[in-house]
Amino acid sequence: MPDQHSTLRAQRRAETQRTIQAHAIRLFTERGYDATTVTDVAEAAGVSPMTVYRHFPTKEDLVLVDRHGRLVAERIAASSASQPLVRRIGGALIDSAATLTSGGHGDDPAAGEQFLLARLRLMISTPALRARHLDNHYALQQAIVDALGGDATDPDAAFQAQAAAGACLAAMHTALVRWAEDDGRTELPGLIAKALAAAFGDDSVDRVGPEA
Structure with a gap:
């Protein structure tokens, strides 16, 4: 009990x-x-x-607090360690975006998308939130590195994980900005996949929807 x-x-x-x-x-x-x-x-x-x-x-936390980091970390931890780093991280980012936009805010997918869009617009347009958003970015990068695991005593492995995480998050940020500019008319998971493919090549991600 x-x-x-x-x-x-x-x-x-x-x-x-x-x-x-x-x-x-x-x-x-x-x-x-x-x-x-x-x-x-x-x-x-x-x-x-x-x-x-x-x-x-x-x-600031009223806008910035979310469960994105936890979702991404869970999906990375569940992925195969035999996959390339970019594919593991990119797949987790795409899957998490799909979860958050298709029921991440109650049972209404549209409500989930509109909620995320409103948060994103606030983060982009509000100076105080932009500064804190950068802190969140670094926190998410570290969460990804931690979820990847590996030999924590190997500086080269840690560097590779940090570099891959940072690059994938930069691609995701580009997709998020485009999504906000497009007023959410394009599916976010597909945009993230498209951004990752542009940065790392088509073989770096699974195909997702018409935008991938």
């Missing part, structure tokens, strides 16, 4: 976090990031400001 109670608490916590973040993204989009306070977000979500800060320690 303690495990069940723990699971229920975790589910409630995750639901509260999703609700707060959904209202935050909506208000930031409607009113502007700088013009919206944490108190505004708390009132819209029906919680106290203290609850908001418990889930999101900073205002």
Whole structure:
């Protein structure tokens, strides 16, 4: 029974976090990031400001916190170590994008895409978020390196993993910017596959949709 109670608490916590973040993204989009306070977000979500800060320690976290890193790491860890680094990382990035855009925000795929688009536009257009987004980029790069495993005492292997992760993330960023500019009309997984293929060659990724 303690495990069940723990699971229920975790589910409630995750639901509260999703609700707060959904209202935050909506208000930031409607009113502007700088013009919206944490108190505004708390009132819209029906919680106290203290609850908001418990889930999101900073205002920037209301936009930047996501589960992308965990999804990518899980998929890399589950991939075959015999595959080239770029294929392992690229496949994880594509699969994670597919998960997040096809039900990553509730049961409505369109809601998931619109939520991601709104977050991405805020990160691109808001100076305070751009700086923190770079920190998140480095954190995701390290999460990828950790998920790849390998011999942590081998500096050359670690360097290769870091280089491959950084290059793949640069290709993904190019795809994300194009996706935002295209207002989400093109499927994101296909755009990421296309960007990876442009950078590393067609054989570096599996074909994904019409854009791959």
